Amino acid sequence: MTWLSITIAGILTYFTRMTMIALVRRDLLGEKIKAVLAYVPSAVFPAIIFPAIFINDYGSYIEMNDPKIFGALVAIIVGYFSKNVIATIFSGLLSYWIIIFVFLS
Amino acid sequence: MLSKKYLFSRGMLDIAPHMLSVIPFGIICGAIGVELGFNPYLVYAMSIIIFGGASQIVFLQLLSGGASSLVAVTSVGVINSRHLLYGAVLSEYLEKLSFIKKLLISYVVVDQGFAESNKFFKKNKTEQYLHYHLLGTGVTMWVCWQIATLAGIILGSFVPEELGLKFAIPLTFIAIVVQDLKKMDHVIVMFVCGISSLLFFEAPFKSYILISPVIALFVAALLLRLKK
Numbered sequence: 001m002t003w004l005s006i007t008i009a010g011i012l013t014y015f016t017r018m019t020m021i022a023l024v025r026r027d028l029l030g031e032k033i034k035a036v037l038a039y040v041p042s043a044v045f046p047a048i049i050f051p052a053i054f055i056n057d058y059g060s061y062i063e064m065n066d067p068k069i070f071g072a073l074v075a076i077i078v079g080y081f082s083k084n085v086i087a088t089i090f091s092g093l094l095s096y097w098i099i100i101f102v103f104l105s
Numbered sequence: 106m107l108s109k110k111y112l113f114s115r116g117m118l119d120i121a122p123h124m125l126s127v128i129p130f131g132i133i134c135g136a137i138g139v140e141l142g143f144n145p146y147l148v149y150a151m152s153i154i155i156f157g158g159a160s161q162i163v164f165l166q167l168l169s170g171g172a173s174s175l176v177a178v179t180s181v182g183v184i185n186s187r188h189l190l191y192g193a194v195l196s197e198y199l200e201k202l203s204f205i206k207k208l209l210i211s212y213v214v215v216d217q218g219f220a221e222s223n224k225f226f227k228k229n230k231t232e233q234y235l236h237y238h239l240l241g242t243g244v245t246m247w248v249c250w251q252i253a254t255l256a257g258i259i260l261g262s263f264v265p266e267e268l269g270l271k272f273a274i275p276l277t278f279i280a281i282v283v284q285d286l287k288k289m290d291h292v293i294v295m296f297v298c299g300i301s302s303l304l305f306f307e308a309p310f311k312s313y314i315l316i317s318p319v320i321a322l323f324v325a326a327l328l329l330r331l332k333k
Contacts, residue, residue, distance in 0.1 A: 002147060005174040009164060009181040010154030016185045018211035020192025026200050029193065036326045040190045041220055042291040043321035045278040046299035047187075047314050048159075048216070051306055052275035059306075068272055075276050079283035085122035088280035089273055096272055 067104070071096030107229070109237045116241020119221040122280075126273030127158075127217070127246065128253045132264050133271065134162050135257025141169040145258050152254040156212070156247065159274075160184040161254075163311060176310070183310045190318060191219040198226045198235050210236055213243025220281040290328045297321045 029037075053068050054061055062068065075092030082088065107115075131152075138148030143165055151161045160181045167177040191214055199207060222239040229235065256263075264270055285291040298321035305313035 001174060002143070002168065003150075005168075005178050006147065006151055006154055006164070009160075009178045010151075010156075012178065012182040013155050013157050013160065013185040013188070014212060016182070016188040017192060017214045018208060020189050021196050021199055021211050021214070022204060022207035024193075024196065026196050032326070032329075034197070035329055036322055037190070037194050039291065039294050039322060039325035040194050040318075041223065041282055042285050042294045043298050043318045043325060044187050044190060045216070045220070045282050046295045046321075047302040047317040049275045049278045049282075050299035050302045051313070052271070054303055055306060061303075068275075071272060072275065072279060075279050076283055076286070079280050080286060083284060085277070085280040086125060088283065089122070089125050089276045092276040092279070093270075093273060096269065100267075100269070 067096050067099035070099055107232055107234070109234045112232070112234055112237035113241040115225070116218075116222060116238040116243075117245045118241075119225060119238075120217055120242040120245050123217040123221075123277050124245075124249050126270075126277040127249055129264050129270040130158065130274055131250050131253025132257035132260075133262060134158070135254035136260075136262035136264075137162055137257075138165050138254075139258055139261065141165050143169070148258055149255060152251055155181065155185075156215075156250065157181070157185050158215070158250075180310045183312050184314050186315050187216075187318060188214060190322075191216075191223075194223060195219065195226075195239070198230075199239075202236060206236070210239060210243070213240065213247055215243060215246050217277065217281070218242035218246050290325070290332075293328065294321045294325045297324045 049072075053072050056062050071092045074095040075088050078091035079085075079088030135148060135152075138151070138161070139145055148165070151164070155161055155164070163184060164177050164181050167180060168174070192211070195214065199210065202210070218239065222242050225238050226235055282291075282295060285295070298317045301317035301320045302313045305316045307313075308316060
């Protein structure tokens with residue numbers, strides 16, 4: 001039963017990937033829609049970022065002094081100026097670790 | 106004209122930094138699946154059949170929490186529906202591919218690969234073999250995801266939980282969108298999406314991940330209209 005569910009979930013997921021690339025002709029999308037699509041990264045990724053920072057493993061909002069907020073702010077500043085992915089991730093993790101291991105321990 | 110080989114390795118290079126968060130996350134995903142008591146083969150098969158990061162964990166957590174298969178499958182479909190938007194954006198650059206090639210390349214479209222290839226495509230619109238860049242990002246992601254989840258399944262969660270490495274996931278996506286903070290319209294769209302995702306977090310089937318982008322794109326359309 002679980003195998004069947006996984007297979008169906010896999011087929012569904014594949015269809016979400018394939019439909020717009022292979023089945024829908026680009027001409028069907030008007031110029032206006034194409035202009036809106038330029039916002040896709042900005043309109044999708046915050047839905048992954050915000051809950052991962054502001055909501056904890058138990059589904060409730062974190063406190064305003066949570067180290068994850070500090071880590072995210074450092075990552076934003078470092079990322080903005082360095083334009084470097086590794087520096088962004090590392091600076092965020094490092095500042096998060098400094099808070100939890102040095103200040104909170 | 107850039108060669109296929111160059112574009113493929115450029116794609117690999119562009120996505121490589123994201124492995125810093127993808128690999129620990131993959132290990133955690135594999136380990137959680139086994140800890141929840143599922144057959145290791147089944148946990149690993151998901152990395153091939155679904156190949157969809159967080160949706161794999163959600164699926165197993167729902168099932169082990171007593172949810173029906175229907176709920177679990179629907180949730181995976183809803184979480185992964187964001188790929189429809191990636192496909193709509195990428196289709197502009199993949200138009201000339203044969204139908205079979207479109208079917209094949211679709212399998213490796215993932216968040217980070219879409220983001221990095223899309224950035225590259227926007228700057229190199231006239232290149233003929235652009236899809237090799239997408240292959241480069243997608244294949245790299247696929248190989249690393251397989252190895253990482255497999256490692257998590259076999260070795261257990263050898264990544265210390267105290268390190269909180271799950272936090273690397275939002276950081277990876279911050280790195281992707283951070284340069285767009287220069288543009289006010291994008292900042293508005295990002296905040297609308299982020300705030301919506303918190304407001305609708307409790308909505309059934311994890312549908313916040315679909316609702317928030319739809320609201321944010323609607324706001325983007327309004328902004329475009331105001332600009333004129």
